Amino acid sequence: MTEKFDKHILKNGMVLLGEPMDGVQSAAFGFMLPAGAALLPEGCCGAANVIADWVFRGAGDRNNRQLNDALDGLGLHRASSVGSSHIIIGAVLEASNLSQALDLYADVILKPTLDEEQFGLTRQLAIDGVQALDDDPRHKVMLKLREFFYPPPLGRSTAGEIAQLKTLPANKTRQIVKNNFNLSQTIFMVASKYNFDEICRRMENLFGMPPRKSGEPVTVGPKVGKYTHIHNEGAQVHIGLMTETVKPTDQDYYNARVAVSVLSGGMSARLFTEVREKRGLCYAIGAHYHALKESAGIMCYAGTTPEKGQETLDVIIQEFDRLSEAITEEEIQRAKVGLKSALILQSESSSSRAGAIGSDYYMLGRVRSLDEIKSQIEQTTVESVLTFLRNNKFKEFTVVTIGPKEVTVK
Amino acid sequence: MEFRKETLSNGLDVVGEINNSAKSAAVGFFVKTGSRDESSGINGVSHFLEHMLFKGNDRLNAFEVNEAFDRTGAQFNAFTSEENTVFYAAVLPEYLVEVTQLWIELMNPALRDEDFSLEKNVIKEEIAMYKDLPSFDVMEKCRSLHFDGHPCGNSVLGSEDSISDLTAAQMHNYLTSRYAPNNMVLACAGNLDWDKICSVAKKFCSRWPRQVGATRALEDCRGSKKKERIEKANLACEHICLMSAGVSAQDPRRFAASLLATIIGDDVGSRFFWELVDKALAETATMQFGAMDGTGTFYSYICCRSENVTKVLDAVSSIFHSLSQSGITEDELRKAKNKILSALVIKNELPMGRLADLGSNWIYLEQYRTIEDDINAVKAVTVDDIGSLIKQFSPGDFTQFSIGPP
Numbered sequence: 001m002t003e004k005f006d007k008h009i010l011k012n013g014m015v016l017l018g019e020p021m022d023g024v025q026s027a028a029f030g031f032m033l034p035a036g037a038a039l040l041p042e043g044c045c046g047a048a049n050v051i052a053d054w055v056f057r058g059a060g061d062r063n064n065r066q067l068n069d070a071l072d073g074l075g076l077h078r079a080s081s082v083g084s085s086h087i088i089i090g091a092v093l094e095a096s097n098l099s100q101a102l103d104l105y106a107d108v109i110l111k112p113t114l115d116e117e118q119f120g121l122t123r124q125l126a127i128d129g130v131q132a133l134d135d136d137p138r139h140k141v142m143l144k145l146r147e148f149f150y151p152p153p154l155g156r157s158t159a160g161e162i163a164q165l166k167t168l169p170a171n172k173t174r175q176i177v178k179n180n181f182n183l184s185q186t187i188f189m190v191a192s193k194y195n196f197d198e199i200c201r202r203m204e205n206l207f208g209m210p211p212r213k214s215g216e217p218v219t220v221g222p223k224v225g226k227y228t229h230i231h232n233e234g235a236q237v238h239i240g241l242m243t244e245t246v247k248p249t250d251q252d253y254y255n256a257r258v259a260v261s262v263l264s265g266g267m268s269a270r271l272f273t274e275v276r277e278k279r280g281l282c283y284a285i286g287a288h289y290h291a292l293k294e295s296a297g298i299m300c301y302a303g304t305t306p307e308k309g310q311e312t313l314d315v316i317i318q319e320f321d322r323l324s325e326a327i328t329e330e331e332i333q334r335a336k337v338g339l340k341s342a343l344i345l346q347s348e349s350s351s352s353r354a355g356a357i358g359s360d361y362y363m364l365g366r367v368r369s370l371d372e373i374k375s376q377i378e379q380t381t382v383e384s385v386l387t388f389l390r391n392n393k394f395k396e397f398t399v400v401t402i403g404p405k406e407v408t409v410k
Numbered sequence: 411m412e413f414r415k416e417t418l419s420n421g422l423d424v425v426g427e428i429n430n431s432a433k434s435a436a437v438g439f440f441v442k443t444g445s446r447d448e449s450s451g452i453n454g455v456s457h458f459l460e461h462m463l464f465k466g467n468d469r470l471n472a473f474e475v476n477e478a479f480d481r482t483g484a485q486f487n488a489f490t491s492e493e494n495t496v497f498y499a500a501v502l503p504e505y506l507v508e509v510t511q512l513w514i515e516l517m518n519p520a521l522r523d524e525d526f527s528l529e530k531n532v533i534k535e536e537i538a539m540y541k542d543l544p545s546f547d548v549m550e551k552c553r554s555l556h557f558d559g560h561p562c563g564n565s566v567l568g569s570e571d572s573i574s575d576l577t578a579a580q581m582h583n584y585l586t587s588r589y590a591p592n593n594m595v596l597a598c599a600g601n602l603d604w605d606k607i608c609s610v611a612k613k614f615c616s617r618w619p620r621q622v623g624a625t626r627a628l629e630d631c632r633g634s635k636k637k638e639r640i641e642k643a644n645l646a647c648e649h650i651c652l653m654s655a656g657v658s659a660q661d662p663r664r665f666a667a668s669l670l671a672t673i674i675g676d677d678v679g680s681r682f683f684w685e686l687v688d689k690a691l692a693e694t695a696t697m698q699f700g701a702m703d704g705t706g707t708f709y710s711y712i713c714c715r716s717e718n719v720t721k722v723l724d725a726v727s728s729i730f731h732s733l734s735q736s737g738i739t740e741d742e743l744r745k746a747k748n749k750i751l752s753a754l755v756i757k758n759e760l761p762m763g764r765l766a767d768l769g770s771n772w773i774y775l776e777q778y779r780t781i782e783d784d785i786n787a788v789k790a791v792t793v794d795d796i797g798s799l800i801k802q803f804s805p806g807d808f809t810q811f812s813i814g815p816p
Contacts, residue, residue: 023432135545
C-alpha cells in the first residue's frame with residue numbers, strides 16, 4: 001500500500017493537495033477557508049453558517065437560481081461544513097466534471113454576490129437551524145459539550161446563537177467574507193483519478209491573486225463550566241462528557257488513539273461492554289477522539305432514560321478512570337486491528353481521502369501516508385499505552401446533560 | 411466485476427460480485443422479514459431478534475461474539491426495516507471468510523433467557539431515544555396512519571408494552587419460521603475468493619431446514635389520506651410528514667419514481683428547495699421514494715417554524731397542483747438524472763455500497779443487476795414516463811401527520 005501525494009503551493013501561499021486514486025470514477029474536492037466559528041469577531045456567533053449558505057446564493061455573473069442550476073447540472077453532491085477553524089466547502093462528483101465544478105467554486109469563493117435580500121433569507125434559515133437543534137437533543141448536547149470543554153472561542157457553537165444571529169448585519173458579514181476568505185491561508189484538496197499538473201494550471205488561473213497577510217491568531221480565554229444541565233421534558237437524558245488528552249502533534253498521539261479504541265473502538269470495547277452489554281443502561285453509547293489544532297479531548301455520548309442517568313454517568317467515569325489500571329494484550333490487539341482496518345476501508349472513498357489530507361496538512365503541516373499511520377499504530381504496546389495513561393491521568397470531566405433530570409458530577 | 415451464484419439444496423441463495431481491485435470486501439445476510447410480517451401480539455419481534463443474534467449461539471456468548479468481530483477489525487452492524495433484516499460487515503479481504511463464518515453461526519442464536527431480559531432494557535432505551543427525535547417519530551406515525559391497518563404500517567421498534575409482553579418462546583417461533591434458508595440470501599461483494607465463501611456456505615448452511623410457511627401476503631395500499639396532528643410541549647418546531655402511494659420495488663417504473671422524488675424534494679435544487687427552503691419558509695423540506703415489496707411510498711419530511719405552517723402547506727399544495735397541471739420540464743429531468751447517476755457511481759465505488767444493491771436486488775427481484783443496468787434504466791426515463799406516474803399516483807393526494815408545540 002504505497003501511495004503518493006501531490007502538493008503545489010500557489011505564489012500567494014494557497015496550498016493545493018492531491019491524492020491520486022486509481023480505481024475511482026468520482027472526484028472529491030474541498031476548500032478549507034479560514035473562516036470557522038472561532039475566527040469570527042465577537043458577537044457574530046453563527047455568521048460562518050450564514051456565509052456558507054450566502055456565498056451560494058449567486059456568484060460571478062450568475063444569480064442564485066442560475067448558480068444552483070449550474071451546480072446541479074454537474075450532478076455534484078455538495079458538502080459544506082462549519083468547524084472551529086474553517087468553513088469547508090466542497091463536493092463529490094463524477095471526475096469528468098471536476099474542471100467545470102472548480103470554475104464555479106472559484107466564483108463562489110472569489111466573486112460571491114452577497115446580495116442584501118438573500119442575506120435576510122439565509123440569516124433566517126440559520127436562526128431556524130439553531131431552533132431546530134432544540135428538537136434534536138442528541139446533536140445539541142455534543143455542540144454544547146464542545147462549547148464548554150474547549151476554552152472560548154475555540155468551542156464556539158458552529159450552528160450559532162439566536163440572539164447574535166438576529167442582530168447580525170449584512171455589511172459586517174460581508175466584511176468577514178472579505179477578511180477571512182484569505183487565499184494565502186486556504187487549503188484546497190482533491191482526491192480522484194486526475195492529472196495534477198492540469199489541476200494546478202487551472203487553479204493558478206482561477207486563484208492566482210497577490211498574497212495577503214495572515215489574520216490575527218485567536219486569543220484563548222479561560223475554560224467555562226464543569227457541569228451544565230439544560231432542562232427538556234424529553235424521554236431520555238442525553239449525556240455528553242469530555243476530558244482532555246494529547247493533540248495530534250504529540251508524540252503520544254497514537255497511544256491516545258489506541259487507548260480510546262480500547263475504551264470504545266468496537267462492540268467488545270469497555271464502554272459498550274460495561275454500559276450496554278452488562279447493565280442494559282443505554283442503546284447509544286460511545287466515545288471518540290476529537291481534536292482542534294490548539295487542544296484535544298475524548299468525547300463521549302450516552303442517552304438513557306432519566307432514572308438511569310446517574311448510574312450511566314458513574315459507570316462511564318469509572319471506565320475512564322479504570323483504563324490506566326490494566327489493559328490486556330488481547331484488547332490492544334483488537335484496538336489496533338480496528339484502527340488499521342478503519343483506515344484502509346476509508347481509503348477507498350474519495351471524499352474520506354480528500355478530507356483526511358486537508359485535515360492532516362492543517363494539523364501537522366504535512367500529509368501522513370497510510371503506511372506511516374499503520375506503522376505508528378503497530379508500534380504501540382500494552383506498556384506504551386499504559387505508560388501514557390498513567391502519565392496523563394484524566395483529571396477533569398466536562399459534562400453536559402439535556403433532559404428531564406439532572407445528574408451529579410462528583 | 412464478475413457475478414457468481416450458487417443455490418444450496420435447502421433454497422439458500424449465495425450471490426457474489428467479485429472486484430479484485432477493491433481494497434476491501436463486504437458480506438451480509440439479507441433476511442426477508444420485518445415488522446410487516448409480525449402479527450399484532452408480537453410487534454417489535456423482528457428488530458428485537460436482530461439484537462438477540464448478537465447475543466450468540468450455543469458456542470459463543472455475547473462478549474465472545476463482540477470479541478470475534480472486533481478481532482477482524484470488521485465494520486459490522488445490522489438493521490431492521492418493515493420488510494428486511496440485514497446483517498452486514500465490511501472487512502479487509504483476508505478476514506472475509508472468518509466474518510462470513512461468524513454470521514453463519516449467529517443465524518442460529520441461542521436466545522438465552524438472561525440475555526433476552528437484559529436486552530429488553532436496551533430495546534426500550536432505543537424506543538425512548540427515537541421518541542426524542544421528532545423527525546423520526548413523525549415519519550413512523552405518518553406511516554402507520556397512511557397504511558392504516560395494512561401490515562406495512564407496523565412499527566419496527568414496537569412499543570414499550572409490546573416489548574414488555576414479548577416472550578422468548580414467541581421469538582423462537584418467529585425465528586424458526588422466518589429465518590429459513592429459502593427466505594434469505596447470503597451476499598458478498600468486493601475483493602473475495604468466491605470458491606472459499608461458497609464452500610463455507612455449503613459446509614455450514616446446507617443442514618438448515620427449508621420452511622414452507624415463510625411467505626408474505628402482498629397487497630398494494632393506496633393510503634388512508636387522513637390528516638392528524640399531535641402536540642408535544644417540549645418541541646420548538648413543527649415536524650410534518652406527508653406520505654402517498656408509489657410503485658413497488660419490483661416495478662420497472664421505480665427509476666422514474668426516484669427521479670420524480672428528486673425533482674420534487676432533493677435537499678438542493680428541487681421544487682421544495684426553491685419554494686420552501688430557499689425562501690426560508692422551512693428549515694428542511696425533502697422528499698424520498700421508498701420502494702417496498704408489492705407497494706411503495708413517496709414520503710416527505712418538513713421542519714418549519716410554527717408560524718409558517720399555513721404558508722408551507724399552501725406552498726406544498728401549489729407545488730403539487732402545478733405538477734399535476736404541467737408536469738415536469740426536460741431541464742428538471744436532466745438535472746435529476748445527473749444527481750442520481752453520480753450518486754450511483756459514488757455509492758458503488760465501495761464494496762459496502764455494492765453489497766447493499768446486490769442483496770436488495772436479489773431479495774426483491776431475484777436478479778443480478780450491474781451498475782450499468784441501473785445507469786441505463788435511469789437514463790431511459792422520459793418526461794412522459796414521469797407525467798404518467800404523476801397522473802396515476804397523484805402525489806399531492808397525501809396522508810399527513812404533524813407533531814409540534816401547543
